[in-house]
Amino acid sequence: MNRIVSSLSLLAVLAFTPSGMAHPLPDVAVRSHFEQGGEYLLQIEIDPRSFEPDPNVAPYLTNADLGVTPAEQQEKLKTKAQEYVQKVVEVVLDPVAEVKPELSWEFTAAENVPLKQPEDPVMLTGTWRTKLPAGSTGYSIKALPAGTLSVLYHNTALGKKVERFQILFPGETSYVLDLKTFTPRSKAPPPITEESAAGTADATLDAPDAMCALCGTGSQGGGTTATLVSVAGIVALVAWLRKKKAA
Incomplete structure (x- = not known):
């Protein structure tokens, strides 16, 4: 048994670090903020490495790199981010209503923190402020099957973080957040x-x-x-x- 454990652990490490210099795999962070009266703020954070064929070994785009990236190329990255989101994440309202976020993209550090140091990894953060349609009672997201990375599901309601969050893999759907009580409708596993x-x-x-x-x-x-x-x-x-x- 110990030999099997050692072999599997080694193979797992090799599978995720083929070059010995791999970075942690990026993910797509979806953060939603809800206020009384239906006010809604959506933020989606994407690591530009997500656009590469193998994000695991792709180098970070750093703040220093961004400083020498032409404005035209920066705009192309923002366009890529919008196209990428449409392929990998879907916002779902209950009763079912079509939601097409109109995200405004900015370059930030992780968790929407301003970039400061030259070595800071650059993220693309898309923000959309809107008001939920009247009669909306539930909110969830889908990690679409076309995606290849995990999607992180975070919610904040009335200024307080909802304790439960999820890591979704392609093809999975999050729990439904009740928009009246701001609590999950289903129990956590x-x-x-x-x-x-x-x-x-x-x-x-x-x-x-x-x-x-x-x-x-x-x-x-x-x-x-x-x-x-x-x-x-x-x-x-x-x-x-x-x-x-x-x-």
């Missing part, structure tokens, strides 16, 4: 504990033909890198939880 993570990892590794599935040669022929990484992630989480408990 139970937290991952050492026992539940260990049980999932052991069940996966002990399943018939498990290792063949991981290497892609199982009886179903459906093993994928995603399966390997999922198991490796669970194993790594279990190891971390056990280490933390022993500390």
